[in-house]
Amino acid sequence: MNELRPQRRGRPDKRQAILRAARKVFGNEGYTRASMEAIAAEAAVSKRTIYNHFTDKERLFLDVALEGxxxxxxTIAQIMDRHLRKIVDLEQDLIDFSLDRIAAVTEFPDHFALVRVIEAEANRIPLPILRAWIEVGPQTAHLRLAPYLRKIADRGLLRIDDANTAAAHLTLLTITDVNNQTFYGARPLPDEEIRETVTAGVRAFIRAYHPHGS
Known part of the structure; x- marks a missing residue:
């Protein structure tokens, strides 16, 4: 692979059809088992058409992962801005933010099927793909959250030395916990159970970062 950016070759409508088909096939079959023949059949195009848009299977998988x-x-950036730009009640705002961020998983079922594939087949997926995925996927959301927490701390509502670490802690205590239990939405939990998990996580986070100690 050359530059790890989405390739833009061929007709846009054909490209999008291939990406949709590839997302479905990769999500169902996994990275290793998925074949270009199956993707071509799902997209109702020829293999030659796929190769007109993507150099190889690695490139196609990467573009599917990055676009998703x-x-x-x-979507998460919008959720962050809606809940964290102006804090009225710190605990409730963090809970509402975390619940909406978790709910967003259900808006992208095919993408999170791909996330499950990446986690399950990490040892078989080429390292450049994994690195690019981390930088554009989970890492981007993490880096976007940190500045919001820094601004909240600047108001004296939290005591934060390292905003990136604080963002990681909040994510682990809330979103990651639920995503691990639901396998990114594949096995949904009752809403009340999700709310209890998130509320407990937010309260633990606030205790850990309370400006006057726990």
Whole structure:
């Protein structure tokens, strides 16, 4: 692979059809088992058409992962701004933010099926793909959260030395906990159970970062 950016070759409508088909096939079959023949059949195009748009299977998988990650990141950015730009009640705002961020998983079922594939087949997916995925996917959401927490701390509502670390802690205590239990939405939990998990996580986070100690 050359530059790890989405390739833009061929007709846009054909490219999008291939990406949709590839996302479905990769999500169902996994990276290793998925074949270009199956993707071509799902997209109702020839293998030659796929190769007109993507150099190889690695490139196609990467573009599918990156485009999905960009869509999710844009949605999460809106959720962050809605809940964290102006804090009224710190605990409730963090809870509402975390619940909406978890709910966003259900808006992108095919993408998070791909996330499950990446986690399950990490040892078989080429390292450049994994690195690019981390930088554009999970890492981007993490880096976007940190500045919001820094601004909250600047108001004296939290005591934060390292905003990136604080963002990681909040994510682990809330979103990651639920995503691990639901396998990114594959096995949904009752809403009340999710709320209890998130509330407990937010309260633990606030205790850990309370400006006057726990």
């Amino acid at each position: 990650a960009n869509d999710v990141t844009a």
